[in-house]
Amino acid sequence: MGTFLHSIKPLKIISFGVLALALAACGNQAEDTTKTDNSSTSEVSTGDEAAGTRTLTDALGNKVQVPANPQRVIASYLEDPLVALGITPIAQWSLNEGASIQGYLQDSLKDVDLINYDLPFEEVQSFEPDLIIMDSPSMVEGGKYGQYSAIAPTYVIGEELNNDWREELRTVGSIFALEDKAEKVISDYEAKAGEAKAQIEENVGKKSAAAIWLVGGSFFVVNKELSSGDVLYNDLGFEVPAVVEEISASGENNWNAVSLEKLVELDADYLFLVNSDGSESAALSDALWQSIPAVQAGNVYEFGPDTSWLYTGAIANDQIIDDVLESVAK
Numbered sequence: 001m002g003t004f005l006h007s008i009k010p011l012k013i014i015s016f017g018v019l020a021l022a023l024a025a026c027g028n029q030a031e032d033t034t035k036t037d038n039s040s041t042s043e044v045s046t047g048d049e050a051a052g053t054r055t056l057t058d059a060l061g062n063k064v065q066v067p068a069n070p071q072r073v074i075a076s077y078l079e080d081p082l083v084a085l086g087i088t089p090i091a092q093w094s095l096n097e098g099a100s101i102q103g104y105l106q107d108s109l110k111d112v113d114l115i116n117y118d119l120p121f122e123e124v125q126s127f128e129p130d131l132i133i134m135d136s137p138s139m140v141e142g143g144k145y146g147q148y149s150a151i152a153p154t155y156v157i158g159e160e161l162n163n164d165w166r167e168e169l170r171t172v173g174s175i176f177a178l179e180d181k182a183e184k185v186i187s188d189y190e191a192k193a194g195e196a197k198a199q200i201e202e203n204v205g206k207k208s209a210a211a212i213w214l215v216g217g218s219f220f221v222v223n224k225e226l227s228s229g230d231v232l233y234n235d236l237g238f239e240v241p242a243v244v245e246e247i248s249a250s251g252e253n254n255w256n257a258v259s260l261e262k263l264v265e266l267d268a269d270y271l272f273l274v275n276s277d278g279s280e281s282a283a284l285s286d287a288l289w290q291s292i293p294a295v296q297a298g299n300v301y302e303f304g305p306d307t308s309w310l311y312t313g314a315i316a317n318d319q320i321i322d323d324v325l326e327s328v329a330k
Contacts, residue, residue: 056175059158060137062145066153066175067130075133076119078157080313081165081172083108084185090127091115103306104319125151133157133175135168165313185314193235196321196329200236203329207269208239211309213255215276217283219263220255221247227254227312228272231320241268254312260288268294270328276305301327 094114173182308316
């Protein structure tokens, strides 16, 4: 999910400090030195079933007694796979006291309380969860796992899965014994993506594209293998511009900084601009921006920060496909 500067993963930058948090949230993941085993095996015994629990082994090797039917789940930044599986958490991820939330999920989560992204123990405890799911080992470093697991059974997902939404969805599905539903969500998505790819090729032919994020007056370009880059290039078949290839080769994050001078070299047929700064941003009036080929051709399609472009997951990617079709293959 995935990780919001997805990819969970993939956020917004109003001040430099908030930008740093946003990048971390959107998939700017630092190298995690925790050694993990990303297998998630279920070890169910008769005793477990009688007690209404199942024993699962998480990515850190913890034996987790998962309730058979969890009712009060906290899974910060894993809301996309939860919603895709029909599960409503008791609290949802937020940043900067609710200034940033996953806007694209609010049709399903509008009545769900917010919880701070770093999951303060007291705040978690106040929700009285019966299951906590962490999206990476880094969230439980420094003895935090013991403190969270004292509040509720705590399952940790492996770091590598953050950049593979399908495997992350499968893992979340296994936690809830919803493996078949997870596979159905994936197969439905694959079918939609295949149809969309064919429609795009029929309507506009083989074209190149890039996703750009403007936040805090700075530009970022999406990695060709992650977040919305994965959707554009791997699922929808757009060609990868040379600038995106170059930046993807040197940057490991979902979104990587790019200068306006470099963007001038971006020879893409279409630009999908995620604008977190608003229409009055001085960056969009800069002569260098105006000289970018796709800008000159009028082939820039703009989306706000509450859309799904900064995230990754079955729901996020499904909405990105809708946006692309509406933009270039009407």
